[in-house]
Amino acid sequence: DADVVSVERGAVVGRNASFLHVTSGEPAPHFALTDQDGNPVSLDDYQGKWLVMDWIYTSCLTTCPALTANMKMLLDGLGDYAGPEIELVSITFDPDRDTTEAMKSYSQKVGGDVPSWTWLTGAKEETDAVAAAYGKVYQPAIGIKNLGHFDHTALVVVVDPEGRERHRYFGTGWSQDLLTRLEPELAA
Numbered sequence: 001d002a003d004v005v006s007v008e009r010g011a012v013v014g015r016n017a018s019f020l021h022v023t024s025g026e027p028a029p030h031f032a033l034t035d036q037d038g039n040p041v042s043l044d045d046y047q048g049k050w051l052v053m054d055w056i057y058t059s060c061l062t063t064c065p066a067l068t069a070n071m072k073m074l075l076d077g078l079g080d081y082a083g084p085e086i087e088l089v090s091i092t093f094d095p096d097r098d099t100t101e102a103m104k105s106y107s108q109k110v111g112g113d114v115p116s117w118t119w120l121t122g123a124k125e126e127t128d129a130v131a132a133a134y135g136k137v138y139q140p141a142i143g144i145k146n147l148g149h150f151d152h153t154a155l156v157v158v159v160d161p162e163g164r165e166r167h168r169y170f171g172t173g174w175s176q177d178l179l180t181r182l183e184p185e186l187a188a
Contacts (some may be wrong), residue, residue: 029133033120036104051159057094073175083116095104
């Protein structure tokens, strides 16, 4: 999968070999989707908590497993903060295949079937609208369209308890950097 980066919100504050870090203070765009258990979920459900969101599709063989591994490392590093103060959300951009059942099965397979990690899907128009609102870029992979693979950005968006975007990560390998940045916020 190609990492196509479009930095429209915020300022670039960090870069290393595997990710680009951008800060922002923009209000997080609203979303309303369906979780892995079939329940409606919206941005409002996370008010008062930190929210770490990524975009994946469950049949991905490259970038998405790396993003999911980063989310798992973040979850493990958060300890008791996971749930009461921070929630993780993975949103599909392939809802035709990533049904609620597929998202639940994938979450169990990758060790993400925990109360503090939600897996979201919905109608294609809904997931496309959320992807567009957050600047998630993807398209069918050229030459392998019939296999259902996508070229896409590796995007993670961190929303603060007041509903503002605080961090964006493009790429992988960002979990320790984010833990370091959140530590003072969580200890306050």
